Amino acid sequence: MTHPTTYPGPPVKLPRRLNADPPPVAGCDVCDALDKERSGARAVGNGSKVSDCNVEIRSHPHEQRCS
Secondary structure, eight states, rough: OOOOOOOSSOOOOSSSSSSSOOOTTTTOHHHHHHHHHHHHHHHOOOOHHHHHHHHHHHHHHOOOOOO
């Protein structure tokens, strides 16, 4: 007896990362701290924390400075 297919097709190959990590804004202490936290999370394999830090860096407000 053959085994019935329990899935619609072959697995989908997804890229490991869709976007590069957002860079921290130069001179921003919050971004620098998040960047260090992100590096530590990546070092221990905590992808969820890496993603959380990326969201925080992207959405962290920065005031425009007049020169």
